[in-house]
Amino acid sequence: xxxxxxxxxxxxxxxxxxxxxxxxxxxxxxxxxxxxxxxxxxxxxxxxxxxxxxxxxxxxxxxxxxxxxxxxxxxxxxxxxxxxxxxxxxxxxxxxxxxxxxxxxxxxxxxxxxxxxxxxxxxxxxxxxxxxxxxxxxxxxxxxxxxxxxxxxxxxxxxxxxxxxxxxxxxxxxxxxxxxxxxxxxxxxxxxxxxxxxxxxxxxx
Numbered sequence: 001x002x003x004x005x006x007x008x009x010x011x012x013x014x015x016x017x018x019x020x021x022x023x024x025x026x027x028x029x030x031x032x033x034x035x036x037x038x039x040x041x042x043x044x045x046x047x048x049x050x051x052x053x054x055x056x057x058x059x060x061x062x063x064x065x066x067x068x069x070x071x072x073x074x075x076x077x078x079x080x081x082x083x084x085x086x087x088x089x090x091x092x093x094x095x096x097x098x099x100x101x102x103x104x105x106x107x108x109x110x111x112x113x114x115x116x117x118x119x120x121x122x123x124x125x126x127x128x129x130x131x132x133x134x135x136x137x138x139x140x141x142x143x144x145x146x147x148x149x150x151x152x153x154x155x156x157x158x159x160x161x162x163x164x165x166x167x168x169x170x171x172x173x174x175x176x177x178x179x180x181x182x183x184x185x186x187x188x189x190x191x192x193x194x195x196x197x198x199x200x201x202x203x204x205x
Contacts, residue, residue, distance in 0.1 A: 110180050113169045157185060162198040167191065175202050 160171065168191045172179045183191070185201040194200075 110183075113179050116169065157204060158202045159199045160202045162194045162196055162200065164196055166194060168194075171200075171202075176205060177203060 160175070168182050169179055172182045175182075181203050182200075185203040189198075189200055
């Protein structure tokens with residue numbers, strides 16, 4: 001009897017092991033499939049995150065490129081502003097020098113013409129020849145200075161019509177006024193291009 005039990009136990013052991021192995025295999029397969037199903041979304045999320053990271057890196061690279069371009073443009077603008085400042089300073093200095101030259105030429109012409117005028121009466125031809133000694137550049141400077149300056153208050157000024165042989169120096173001497181006052185009273189008149197019958201202003205004494 002005891003031998004029968006031993007034989008029965010021995011024959012049941014392989015069957016039990018087989019059933020246990022099948023059960024364990026089924027459980028492993030089940031858990032493996034379940035884990036795989038859970039891992040698939042994680043893999044997809046990781047792939048999506050990887051794609052998003054790549055897009056972010058690309059956008060960052062674009063931003064860095066744009067920042068570099070803007071920095072270069074900013075440097076160029078700074079250089080342009082500095083050049084404009086230099087040009088402006090140079091132009092201002094040139095304008096001041098030109099104005100000083102105009103004033104000096106104007107004073108020189110006035111003194112020269114008054115000196116010639118005080119040397120005695122001359123014929124119209126001689127006076128015209130004396131005035132022509134002044135360079136065209138000096139006369140142009142006087143004209144430009146007169147046009148740039150505001151006209152002085154001439155009070156009860158009168159008019160005078162240019163006659164043959166007249167010039168500003170002769171008219172100023174005849175009217176008993178200074179050449180400078182006559183020039184200031186006629187800022188728009190070119191003393192080199194006087195025409196017979198042209199009306200000019202004669203300031204009050």
